[in-house]
Amino acid sequence: MREYLEALTIVALLGTERRQLPAAPTGLGTLSQSSPEAELLTKAATVNLYQKAARMTETTVRLQQEVAVEDAKPAINRVAIAMLQQMVSGHYKGLLPEFLRLVAQSGQRLPHVILPQLLEMAHYDTSLRKAFLAVTTPRAIWLGHQNSAWRYVLAANNSPERFALGKLTERIAALREMRRQDPQQAREALIDTWKKDVAKDRAALIVALEVGLSLADEDFLEAALDDKSKLVRKEAADLLARLPNSAYVQRMIQRAVPLLNIQRGLLKRRVTVTLNLPASLDDAAPRDGIALENPPKGLGKKAWLFRQVLARTPLDVWKQHAEISKLLDACAEEDRGLLFTSWVTACDFNPNADDAWALLNYIPSVDAIPTLAPLLTPVQIDELAVTLLHRERMLTRAHVALLVMQAGVPQWGARLQKALAEAIKHSLARWENAWQARQVLETLAIYVPVEMLPQLRILKPAADDDKLVFPYMEFLSKVEFRQKMKESLLGR
Numbered sequence: 001m002r003e004y005l006e007a008l009t010i011v012a013l014l015g016t017e018r019r020q021l022p023a024a025p026t027g028l029g030t031l032s033q034s035s036p037e038a039e040l041l042t043k044a045a046t047v048n049l050y051q052k053a054a055r056m057t058e059t060t061v062r063l064q065q066e067v068a069v070e071d072a073k074p075a076i077n078r079v080a081i082a083m084l085q086q087m088v089s090g091h092y093k094g095l096l097p098e099f100l101r102l103v104a105q106s107g108q109r110l111p112h113v114i115l116p117q118l119l120e121m122a123h124y125d126t127s128l129r130k131a132f133l134a135v136t137t138p139r140a141i142w143l144g145h146q147n148s149a150w151r152y153v154l155a156a157n158n159s160p161e162r163f164a165l166g167k168l169t170e171r172i173a174a175l176r177e178m179r180r181q182d183p184q185q186a187r188e189a190l191i192d193t194w195k196k197d198v199a200k201d202r203a204a205l206i207v208a209l210e211v212g213l214s215l216a217d218e219d220f221l222e223a224a225l226d227d228k229s230k231l232v233r234k235e236a237a238d239l240l241a242r243l244p245n246s247a248y249v250q251r252m253i254q255r256a257v258p259l260l261n262i263q264r265g266l267l268k269r270r271v272t273v274t275l276n277l278p279a280s281l282d283d284a285a286p287r288d289g290i291a292l293e294n295p296p297k298g299l300g301k302k303a304w305l306f307r308q309v310l311a312r313t314p315l316d317v318w319k320q321h322a323e324i325s326k327l328l329d330a331c332a333e334e335d336r337g338l339l340f341t342s343w344v345t346a347c348d349f350n351p352n353a354d355d356a357w358a359l360l361n362y363i364p365s366v367d368a369i370p371t372l373a374p375l376l377t378p379v380q381i382d383e384l385a386v387t388l389l390h391r392e393r394m395l396t397r398a399h400v401a402l403l404v405m406q407a408g409v410p411q412w413g414a415r416l417q418k419a420l421a422e423a424i425k426h427s428l429a430r431w432e433n434a435w436q437a438r439q440v441l442e443t444l445a446i447y448v449p450v451e452m453l454p455q456l457r458i459l460k461p462a463a464d465d466d467k468l469v470f471p472y473m474e475f476l477s478k479v480e481f482r483q484k485m486k487e488s489l490l491g492r
Contacts, residue, residue: 005047011040069138073109080488081111083481088117092481094446096121100131102489109137119143119150163189168201175208183212187220199229206235213239218246225287237289241312241349249314251288255281256313259306260339262321262330271322273331275339277302281309288312303338311345315355324358344368351375357384364388364400373407381408382416389419393426397439405447412449420448421455428461434471441475450483 007022016036024043076084080103087096103110110118119140122128129152136153144153151170154162159181162174178186190205197205206224209217217239224236240248261274279302281290289312295304318327324343331339340363347355348371356375360368361384373381381404388401395402401423410416424444431437448456456476461469 005044008040008044008047012044016040067142069142071109071137071139073107073137075111076103076106076108077488080485081114083485083488084110084114088114088121092478095478095482095485096128097131098446098482099485099489100128100135102485104131104134106489108489110135110140112137112139115140115143119147119153123149123152160189164193168204171201172204172208175205176211179208179211183214184216186212187217191220199227199232202227203229203231203235206232206239209239210242213242215243215245218243218248222248225289233287234289237312238349241289244314244316244350248288249312251284252309252312253314253317255285255309256317259309260318262318262327264321271326271330273327273339275306275331275335277306278309281305307338307342307345310339310342312349313346314350315343315346315352324355325362328362340365341367344371347372347375353377353380360384360404361387364404366398366400366403369400369403370407373404374409376408378409378411379413381405381410382413385410386415386419389416389423393423394430395423395427395440396436397443399440402440402443406443412451417449417452417455420444421452421459424456425459428459428468428472431468434467437468438471438474441471442478445475445478445482448479450479450486453479453483 004022004025011019011021021036021040021043075081084099087093087099115137118128118132122132133153140153144150148167151162151166152173154166154170154174159174159177163171163178166174175186175190178189187209190209194202206221209221221236221240225233225240227233227236237248240246241252243249259276259278261272261276263272263274264270265272277300281292286292290305290308292305293301295301299307315324318324321327322330328336328340340359343355344359344365344367347359353375356372357380360372360376364384376384385401385404388399388404392399392401427440428437453476456479460472460476
């Protein structure tokens, strides 16, 4: 049929006056028309339709599929299944991660019938994967073999094979799982494929070494600093900066000490801190991941070099002179912001709850909260949030106390619950419209503990025609839904 269409194409190019129409293949039927031109067009359209509709018959060999291993865990009850189906359908979808965490906590499993939908959702929404993988069953793993888009569930199952044969996302997940089980074996597996992988894959895979990172990885990471790829060098440098006893960090300390001049007075009570912004750095700095050009917008080159070096220097180097807050106070006001942001990143490289606490109490910066709040203990989160709520009771979506509670893990003690309830009451009397209220309440509905419901119910606006009644009822409804989830899964 293809040859016939090519013959028709030649006729079309040369014209029906110069070339006769070829005979139609057997089975094509009678296609004669009033003119050669019309017959040409009809035959071409028909043949094209035949080609689209036709398919080659072939012999397929059905491979014997292994049957999924039965899971000994009991399935969640019908009430929980009904709630799960609502969330999968879009109602309160944002509560799915919490629901999955409760399933894992309960020691139960998800119903088999809903696994394909969850697998598909987690394929597109990677924020769901961690919670979903925590409740992955043998049936989900079996389904992962049937659909390439669902292979992310296979990482924890036969990780070495997934790392060797999977796609990049599978390999990263498999390598992380291997690092959890045996960091040395995982590193050796990465070394075996290192030279075969393209640069972007090397850069993505090396980040997995953050799981179980130790000085045993130092030699490999130091070698990666000489990689041809700038991305690989940067990731290797960032990992080495997380090893305070590494040779890399020692090199950073040598660069940093001249940049921050700390002097004590005669009575050793008064401290002065002076920033010595560098015009340039040593020739080896680029190998250690220091960018010499193209500083971020609004930051000069000298400040950019200073911030990069200080960020990769452990805060313990400076704390031997004085407390973090005293050092910041001793710094000139115009330089304090640069020193603070440098130390925030340094705390990210070498996490420490006390350092994060000192920095956030000094400046509860919106930009610093996502980095520092996750490092705080639940008790520290409670104390900081209470302080911030007492400082400003009017709630907005960007209220620093709400940002702290979202980024960290609160203990949700009685003082924090009371402070938040008072702030909600205060704000209900001052929000000007439903839109302002809904911005805050939609966020709170996901994070407040369900044990607060008795306190929250009495805060409902008294007047039924109040503009804030509907958003507040929506808020209560979502919290009540979460309470019902907890009761159905944990029995309390």
